[in-house]
Amino acid sequence: MIAGNRLINYLRISVTDRCNFRCQYCIPASPFTVIEHKKIARYEELLRVTRLACDLGITKVRITGGEPFVRKNIFSFLEKLCAIKRLKDISITTNGSLLTREKIKKLTSLGIKRLNFSLDTLDPVKFAQITGRDRFQQVWESIHAAHELGISPVKINAVVLRGINDDEIEDLSALTLNDPFHIRFIEYMPMGDSAVEKQQQILTNEIKEKIESRFGKLMPIERTENDGPAKKFQIPGAKGIVGFITPISSHFCSECNRLRLTSRGTLRPCLLNNYEKDILNPLRNGASDTELKDIILSALTKKPSFHGLTDQPFRNIPISHMTSIGG
Numbered sequence: 001m002i003a004g005n006r007l008i009n010y011l012r013i014s015v016t017d018r019c020n021f022r023c024q025y026c027i028p029a030s031p032f033t034v035i036e037h038k039k040i041a042r043y044e045e046l047l048r049v050t051r052l053a054c055d056l057g058i059t060k061v062r063i064t065g066g067e068p069f070v071r072k073n074i075f076s077f078l079e080k081l082c083a084i085k086r087l088k089d090i091s092i093t094t095n096g097s098l099l100t101r102e103k104i105k106k107l108t109s110l111g112i113k114r115l116n117f118s119l120d121t122l123d124p125v126k127f128a129q130i131t132g133r134d135r136f137q138q139v140w141e142s143i144h145a146a147h148e149l150g151i152s153p154v155k156i157n158a159v160v161l162r163g164i165n166d167d168e169i170e171d172l173s174a175l176t177l178n179d180p181f182h183i184r185f186i187e188y189m190p191m192g193d194s195a196v197e198k199q200q201q202i203l204t205n206e207i208k209e210k211i212e213s214r215f216g217k218l219m220p221i222e223r224t225e226n227d228g229p230a231k232k233f234q235i236p237g238a239k240g241i242v243g244f245i246t247p248i249s250s251h252f253c254s255e256c257n258r259l260r261l262t263s264r265g266t267l268r269p270c271l272l273n274n275y276e277k278d279i280l281n282p283l284r285n286g287a288s289d290t291e292l293k294d295i296i297l298s299a300l301t302k303k304p305s306f307h308g309l310t311d312q313p314f315r316n317i318p319i320s321h322m323t324s325i326g327g
């Protein structure tokens with residue numbers, strides 16, 4: 001599929017808007033409701049849209065949420081997803097708190113070899129403050145179990161916020177010294193009404209400077225096919241990789257190859273633009289495969305060439321919060 005001059009081959013499927021964490025930067029500050037069960041796309045419905053999207057050129061899928069592992073019977077869905085032959089790459093983004101060695105083994109036996117974990121701090125007390133849950137140890141153990149069980153690469157996403165975890169940039173980077181972890185620093189995106197203030201947002205240059213002043217000049221690493229938007233570097237002599245995801249300081253819209261399918265059954269061509277096209281209701285009302293493919297293609301015609309977030313004053317665009325879209 002083509003949007004403008006971009007080849008769209010990557011579908012992000014959010015299987016749920018629910019999460020067992022309450023991360024400050026992700027969850028809205030004001031009260032919010034979750035989607036009614038009947039309005040959530042059933043697994044079969046997500047699979048049908050995915051198969052049709054594969055007919056149109058999707059070859060990569062990432063499962064996200066909310067927290068994907070809070071959804072019941074997720075493994076039966078993953079098994080069917082992994083049986084779609086045209087999918088060359090299936091990965092998952094998770095907070096890691098509900099994963100066990102057994103579950104990670106199951107993932108690898110299904111052929112899922114890439115996992116992204118979210119971990120913003122190495123301090124269990126701060127972890128509980130950021131996520132609202134006292135689950136540091138479980139997440140830490142999942143990350144190490146994933147590494148031991150052959151998940152490769154194990155990627156660790158960290159959103160750095162001033163006054164919260166900016167004093168841990170160096171220690172998080174040091175995770176790459178002896179293990180082949182990829183630690184990726186993501187710039188905070190002002191979405192919805194999270195409690196994060198403008199002055200807490202830290203951009204990549206500042207993060208990079210801190211790392212370089214501790215470890216020396218970062219060495220740029222050549223991009224590979226599965227890198228996505230991360231700009232990759234290595235601390236001299238380290239086994240792992242330090243990456244930066246820069247939606248604010250240097251947007252990567254011209255290279256964006258993604259389409260999102262939300263748990264509400266809408267197609268969202270851009271994370272940072274509220275346009276969504278409903279595909280679930282037409283599907284439930286008996287639309288044919290051809291009609292559903294037309295809906296997918298027409299959603300893509302609305303993929304903006306640039307997200308526009310950086311042209312606006314902080315939090316001026318009320319973008320739906322992450323858990324409802326799928327990060």
Ligand code: SAM
Pocket residue numbers: 019025026064065066067068093094095116117118157158159186187188189190191194322323326327
């Ligand atoms: N629950 C899973 C997790 O935490 O990995 C998957 C969903 S979460 C929305 C996906 C990613 O989005 C996480 O790495 C999280 O750190 C990131 N994220 C959430 N809100 C964000 C924000 N406002 N700005 C930047 N990244 C954000």
Ligand code: SF4
Pocket residue numbers: 019020021022023026027065066067095118131322323
């Ligand atoms: Fe949940 Fe992930 Fe959002 Fe944290 S970042 S609240 S774990 S969806």
